[in-house]
Amino acid sequence: xxxxxxxxxxxxPGAGRACSGYLLTQGNTSxxxxxxxxxxxxxxxxxxxxRLTAVVLSHLHYDHISDLYVLRYALEAARRGGLRQEPLPxxxxxxxxxxxxxxxxxxxxxxxxxxxxDTLEIGDFTVSFLWTVHPVPSxxxxxxxxxxxxxxxxxxxxxxxxxxxxxxxxxxxxxANYRHREVEAGKGNHLSAHQAACLAxxxxxxxxxxxxxxxxxxxxxxxxxxxxxxxQADLAREGGIYRV
Numbered sequence: 001x002x003x004x005x006x007x008x009x010x011x012x013p014g015a016g017r018a019c020s021g022y023l024l025t026q027g028n029t030s031x032x033x034x035x036x037x038x039x040x041x042x043x044x045x046x047x048x049x050x051r052l053t054a055v056v057l058s059h060l061h062y063d064h065i066s067d068l069y070v071l072r073y074a075l076e077a078a079r080r081g082g083l084r085q086e087p088l089p090x091x092x093x094x095x096x097x098x099x100x101x102x103x104x105x106x107x108x109x110x111x112x113x114x115x116x117x118d119t120l121e122i123g124d125f126t127v128s129f130l131w132t133v134h135p136v137p138s139x140x141x142x143x144x145x146x147x148x149x150x151x152x153x154x155x156x157x158x159x160x161x162x163x164x165x166x167x168x169x170x171x172x173x174x175x176a177n178y179r180h181r182e183v184e185a186g187k188g189n190h191l192s193a194h195q196a197a198c199l200a201x202x203x204x205x206x207x208x209x210x211x212x213x214x215x216x217x218x219x220x221x222x223x224x225x226x227x228x229x230x231x232q233a234d235l236a237r238e239g240g241i242y243r244v
Contacts, residue, residue: 014215029123057092058154059138132156175212197229
């Protein structure tokens with residue numbers, strides 16, 4: 001299994017950067033996890049869009065979905081040109097309903113609602129979902145393939161149920177939008193780098209990558225905070241390709 005980081009910023013992209021978007025490949029299957037601003041252009045540097053198997057969205061905030069609104073035009077062009085026959089499956093929570101319904105464009109997408117607790121097969125991956133703690137319905141996503149296991153937290157606060165879902169993963173891709181002092185001061189809805197590292201340590205993962213990084217923040221400070229707890233932590237660097 002291979003992870004390519006297309007974008008790692010949130011809730012908006014820095015100059016020359018992109019919001020959340022991660023390409024996972026295994027065998028003949030290519031999944032896009034989240035599709036924020038700037039992700040489609042980055043994706044095309046690595047893979048032909050016509051080879052994309054499906055998109056999985058952690059939730060329907062725009063920094064995780066905005067490029068779907070241009071991806072649908074690319075898919076329409078591909079289908080007109082005979083390069084793609086079937087609509088692209090989009091797996092995601094079905095709420096907020098107005099945002100969910102707005103994703104549909106002609107018949108280029110096939111919307112497939114998911115819930116926490118679901119497990120399904122997408123090509124060469126077994127994909128599982130866990131409800132997380134965020135202002136809109138959101139899921140963490142687990143992928144199994146080739147005897148390896150990958151977990152993506154999506155956006156969430158820390159809660160105890162994350163640990164068993166993450167346990168034993170070969171690679172944990174965790175949001176780290178805050179420094180821990182910000183969480184202690186009362187900020188919610190997201191993890192700090194310290195909390196991501198504590199999750200990695202408690203769940204016994206092999207490696208941790210930090211993502212959903214605030215574009216005006218100090219990434220070095222976040223990484224140092226995480227490594228105090230979990231030395232195998234690193235930043236999910238845009239353009240980085242990681243073996244799971």
